[in-house]
Amino acid sequence: MTTAPTVYDVAERSGVSIATVSRVYRNPDSVRAQTRERVLAAAHELGYVPSGNARGLASRSTGVLGLCFPDYSDPDAEAADAEDEDAAMLYSDQIIRGMERAARRHGYALLIAASLKGGPESLVAKVAGRVDGFAVLARTVPTEELEVISRRRPVVMLAGPREGADHLDHLDHIEVANADGQRQLTEHLISDHGLRRLAYVGSAEESPDVEARFSGFRQACRAAGVECGEEPALRVPMMTQAEGARAADALCDRGGPLPEAISFANDQMAVGALYALARRGVKVPDDIVVTGFDGIPLSRLVHPSLTTVHQPTVRMGEAAADLLVRRLGGTQDKDPVSMMLPVTVIRRASCGCPAD
Amino acid sequence: MTTAPTVYDVAERSGVSIATVSRVYRNPDSVRAQTRERVLAAAHELGYVPSGNARGLASRSTGVLGLCFPDYSDPDAEAADAEDEDAAMLYSDQIIRGMERAARRHGYALLIAASLKGGPESLVAKVAGRVDGFAVLARTVPTEELEVISRRRPVVMLAGPREGADHLDHLDHIEVANADGQRQLTEHLISDHGLRRLAYVGSAEESPDVEARFSGFRQACRAAGVECGEEPALRVPMMTQAEGARAADALCDRGGPLPEAISFANDQMAVGALYALARRGVKVPDDIVVTGFDGIPLSRLVHPSLTTVHQPTVRMGEAAADLLVRRLGGTQDKDPVSMMLPVTVIRRASCGCPAD
DNA sequence: CCCTAGCATGAATGCGCTTTCATCGCAATG
DNA sequence: CATTGCGATGAAAGCGCATTCATGCTAGGG
Known part of the structure; x- marks a missing residue:
C-alpha cells in the first residue's frame, strides 16, 4: 500500500494548489470547470481518497x-x-x-x-x-x-x-x-375478558423495563379493584423461553386455583409458557390466558398467536x-x-x- | 457546547506537557503513576475526550x-x-x-x-x-x-x-x-423425492446470486436428465413475499399440468407462495413442493416449515x-x-x- | 485607456494528536 | 568523585485537510 496520496500529491500532479484541490471536493462550483476536471483526473489516477480524519480535524465535525x-x-x-x-x-x-x-x-x-x-x-x-x-x-x-x-x-x-x-x-x-402498554393490556384482560386472577412474571435481575411494566400491571389492577401483590407472582433468573416454560409449570403446580391469566415481561417467556402449557394439556386461552411483551415476529407465529405489546x-x-x-x-x-x-x-x- | 477541551487544556491544568497527556492514554506505563493520576483527574474535570480525528491523523489509522x-x-x-x-x-x-x-x-x-x-x-x-x-x-x-x-x-x-x-x-x-447449494437441493428433490417437473422462480433485476443459484438448479436438472429451460420459469420484479404469492398464483393459473415443485430464489418469495397456495387449497408438499433459499428464521416457523438452503x-x-x-x-x-x-x-x- | 468589480486561485495558518529526539535527574558503577 | 545509563518528561515537527486572506486577472464602466 506504500503511502496514500494526499491533497499535495493531487495538487502537484494537476498543477494547482492544495486549496484548489480541497475546493474541488468541498465546493466544486467555486472552481473553474476546466481546472476541476484536471484535478479530478489526477485524483483518479493517483487513487486519491480524502482522509476523513484530516477532514474532520480541520472542519471539526465528522458526519x-x-x-x-x-x-x-x-x-x-x-x-x-x-x-x-x-x-x-x-x-x-x-x-x-x-x-x-x-x-x-x-x-x-x-x-x-x-x-x-x-x-x-x-x-x-x-x-x-x-x-x-x-x-x-x-x-x-x-x-x-x-x-x-x-x-x-x-x-x-x-x-x-x-x-x-x-x-x-x-x-x-x-x-x-412500558408502564402504559402493560396497563392497557391488563385493563383489556380485566374489562374485556372479565379476568380477575392475574399473575405477573418478571425477572430477578434488575431491569427498569420490567419494573415499569409491572407497575403498569399494578395500576390497572388497582384501578379495577383487582387483587395484586406488591411483587410479581414470580421472578425468573433470565427472560428466556426455557425460563418461561418453567415459570408456567411452577404456577400450575403451585396448588390453589390456577390464575386466569399469566402476563409475562417479554414474549420469549410467554412463548416458552405456551409450549409448556400445551405439553401439560392446559388450553390457551380457554383454561388460561397468556400475554407477552415486545411484539417479536415469533409472537405472531406461535399457536395460539400471542397477545402482546409491540415496542417500536x-x-x-x-x-x-x-x-x-x-x-x-x-x-x-x-x-x-x-x-x-x-x-x-x-x-x-x-x-x-x-x-x- | 462551547469548545471541547484538548490535550493542551489538560496539559495546562495538570502542569505537564501535551506529550505526557498523550502518553497517559496511549502508553500509560511510560508515565509515572503519580503524574498519570494528575492528568486523568484533570481530564475528568474538564470532560476531555480525545479527538478520534486528530488521533487518526497523527497515527494514520482509525481502528x-x-x-x-x-x-x-x-x-x-x-x-x-x-x-x-x-x-x-x-x-x-x-x-x-x-x-x-x-x-x-x-x-x-x-x-x-x-x-x-x-x-x-x-x-x-x-x-x-x-x-x-x-x-x-x-x-x-x-x-x-x-x-x-x-x-x-x-x-x-x-x-x-x-x-x-x-x-x-x-x-x-x-x-x-450459491450454485452448489441450489444444485444439492435440486438433486435432493429429484433423486430423493422423485420429482421431475421443476419450476424455478428468479428475479428480473440482475443479481449474480440469483443467476448462480439458477445455474446450480440447471446443473442438477441436466445431470439427472430432467427437462429445464435456459431461463427460470418465471422472473419477478422484486423478491418479496407479495411477489412470491403472485408467482405461485401465476404458475397455478398458467394452465397445463402443475409443476411438481417450485424452487424460489429466496425464502421471502417461498413464504409468500406458501400463503398463496394455502389460500387456494393447494397442499404443500402433497400437491406441490416448495423450496426457498437463505434460511431466514421465518423459514423454520411457517407452516409447513420451509426446505431451504442456509446461507452463512x-x-x-x-x-x-x-x-x-x-x-x-x-x-x-x-x-x-x-x-x-x-x-x-x-x-x-x-x-x-x-x-x- | 484607466479604474474597479468580481472571480479564480494561491499562500499560510491551525485543527488536536502522535512520535521521534533531546534533556534532565538521579542511582548505580568504576 | 566523576561517569554511565536509564527512566521520565518536554520540545517540536508533522499528519492531511479546510479556510481565511491576499493576489492576479479579466471584463465592464467612466
Whole structure:
C-alpha cells in the first residue's frame, strides 16, 4: 500500500494548489470547470481518497453518529441459548437499522460498537471521539461517564429512565411507554375478558423495563379493584423461553386455583409458557390466558398467536438519530429531552380475542 | 457546547506537557503513576475526550472497519411490505452483526453506511476516508471505484463474483456457494423425492446470486436428465413475499399440468407462495413442493416449515472482518483472495421430508 | 485607456494528536 | 568523585485537510 496520496500529491500532479484541490471536493462550483476536471483526473489516477480524519480535524465535525450497545453474547449461554441470544440481538439489530436509516436521511453515517465484556478499555472513548453525537443503550456504560461526555457533545440514552434521585442526569432520553402498554393490556384482560386472577412474571435481575411494566400491571389492577401483590407472582433468573416454560409449570403446580391469566415481561417467556402449557394439556386461552411483551415476529407465529405489546424498536433508533441531528443543528443548549415512544397492544388469540 | 477541551487544556491544568497527556492514554506505563493520576483527574474535570480525528491523523489509522450496503428500503413498499422487511431480518442486518462481532474481537469498531438512492454523493468516499479497510456488498458501488480505493487500503467485496472478462478485478471476495447449494437441493428433490417437473422462480433485476443459484438448479436438472429451460420459469420484479404469492398464483393459473415443485430464489418469495397456495387449497408438499433459499428464521416457523438452503450470512460478516484485519496486519501484498463459504441444505416439511 | 468589480486561485495558518529526539535527574558503577 | 545509563518528561515537527486572506486577472464602466 506504500503511502496514500494526499491533497499535495493531487495538487502537484494537476498543477494547482492544495486549496484548489480541497475546493474541488468541498465546493466544486467555486472552481473553474476546466481546472476541476484536471484535478479530478489526477485524483483518479493517483487513487486519491480524502482522509476523513484530516477532514474532520480541520472542519471539526465528522458526519458520523454513534451507537453503543451492550455485549449480549453470554459465553456461558454459548450453545445453550443461541436462540435467545438471537432474540436479544434482534432488539439491537432493529435499533441499528432504524438509526442507520434515519442517520442516512440526514447525511450521516453510523458507527456502531458493542462493549467488550472484560475489556476495561473504554468503549465510549473510542466511539465518542469519532462521532458528532451518539446514542447508548441503557446499562451499557456508567451514566456518570456519559454525563462527562455529554457536556461536550450530544448523547442520548435509549430505553433507560432518567437516573438519580437527588441528581437527575442531564442526558436526553428515549424510552418506550412500558408502564402504559402493560396497563392497557391488563385493563383489556380485566374489562374485556372479565379476568380477575392475574399473575405477573418478571425477572430477578434488575431491569427498569420490567419494573415499569409491572407497575403498569399494578395500576390497572388497582384501578379495577383487582387483587395484586406488591411483587410479581414470580421472578425468573433470565427472560428466556426455557425460563418461561418453567415459570408456567411452577404456577400450575403451585396448588390453589390456577390464575386466569399469566402476563409475562417479554414474549420469549410467554412463548416458552405456551409450549409448556400445551405439553401439560392446559388450553390457551380457554383454561388460561397468556400475554407477552415486545411484539417479536415469533409472537405472531406461535399457536395460539400471542397477545402482546409491540415496542417500536426501529423507531427508537430513528428517534435517536433525529434527536441527535436536531441537537447538532440548533446551537440552543436546551434542557434534556425525555421522549416516551408509544407502544401498541396487539390483541391476538392467546387472550381470547379472535386471531388476526 | 462551547469548545471541547484538548490535550493542551489538560496539559495546562495538570502542569505537564501535551506529550505526557498523550502518553497517559496511549502508553500509560511510560508515565509515572503519580503524574498519570494528575492528568486523568484533570481530564475528568474538564470532560476531555480525545479527538478520534486528530488521533487518526497523527497515527494514520482509525481502528474502524467499514461496511457499505445498498439502500434496500423501497419507498413504494414502505407500508405494504414493512412486515416483509421486518420478518426477514434482513440479510444486511446479519452481515452487520457478524462483522461487528468479529471486528470487535480484533479491537475494531464498525462504521456502516447504506448508499443513498439518488444521492450522487459518493457513499464510498465518505466511508473509505474514515476507516482502515472496508467491505462492500456487491452492487452497491461500481467496481471500478472500488479498485481505485483498493490500491490504497484493503477492500473486500461480499457476495459478488470477481468481475471482468478481460480484466479481473483485484479485490478480495467473499462469496457463498450459491450454485452448489441450489444444485444439492435440486438433486435432493429429484433423486430423493422423485420429482421431475421443476419450476424455478428468479428475479428480473440482475443479481449474480440469483443467476448462480439458477445455474446450480440447471446443473442438477441436466445431470439427472430432467427437462429445464435456459431461463427460470418465471422472473419477478422484486423478491418479496407479495411477489412470491403472485408467482405461485401465476404458475397455478398458467394452465397445463402443475409443476411438481417450485424452487424460489429466496425464502421471502417461498413464504409468500406458501400463503398463496394455502389460500387456494393447494397442499404443500402433497400437491406441490416448495423450496426457498437463505434460511431466514421465518423459514423454520411457517407452516409447513420451509426446505431451504442456509446461507452463512453472519459468518460472511465475520469473514470479511477477519480478512480485513489480516490484510491490515500482514504487510504482504498478496494476491486477491477469493473465499467461497459453504452453505447447508435444510430439509424440512415443504419438500416432503419430515419436519424437524 | 484607466479604474474597479468580481472571480479564480494561491499562500499560510491551525485543527488536536502522535512520535521521534533531546534533556534532565538521579542511582548505580568504576 | 566523576561517569554511565536509564527512566521520565518536554520540545517540536508533522499528519492531511479546510479556510481565511491576499493576489492576479479579466471584463465592464467612466
